[in-house]
Ligand SMILES: O=P(O)(O)OC[C@H]1O[C@H](OP(=O)(O)OP(=O)(O)O)[C@H](O)[C@@H]1O
């Protein structure tokens with residue numbers, strides 16, 4: 001039988017706080033007094049800490065909603081995105097910023113961006129805390145990136161292993177050890 005155990009710390013809570021402050025400033029500068037017209041959409045469950053931290057750092061008056069998707073089972077992607085919970089807000093004619101804590105294959109965010117564009121959003125931007133992509137795919141730009149992360153399976157700051165470890169305020173690798 002295998003047991004999941006935390007490995008190396010990849011980002012500390014202090015490093016994450018600095019990164020949140022920087023991305024919040026970038027978004028504030030881009031939207032200035034239009035910020036209250038933007039709808040921030042958290043991609044749950046993983047985005048819950050990123051969304052809470054980023055929106056508090058942005059401050060002022062913002063609108064938010066969330067949806068829930070799933071594509072990962074244990075520590076691997078199924079390659080298929082499923083919408084488990086939908087938005088309550090109407091995005092027609094709106095600028096939406098999708099918030100996700102990690103981008104890896106990009107499948108989830110590409111699928112969501114196309115979904116919200118098809119619903120008539122005026123613009124769909126993306127803000128991720130951690131980018132695990134090895135090469136920046138030009139065809140799929142990510143507008144705001146907290147930090148580049150190694151292509152390991154990570155947990156913490158919203159990322160889970162079978163729904164464990166999401167609450168860590170730092171990010172670590174996960175080791176599966178034989179017991
Ligand atoms: O770029 P990708 O390869 O698509 O991977 C990124 C997605 O994987 C995780 O979600 P998951 O499907 O595990 O759901 P969760 O947010 O409930 O953990 C994460 O929160 C991203 O949404």
Ligand SMILES: Nc1nc2[nH]cnc2c(=O)[nH]1
Nearest residue numbers: 102104152153154159160
């Ligand atoms: N928990 C977790 N989910 C992911 N989704 C895409 N990459 C990851 C990862 O490293 N960890």
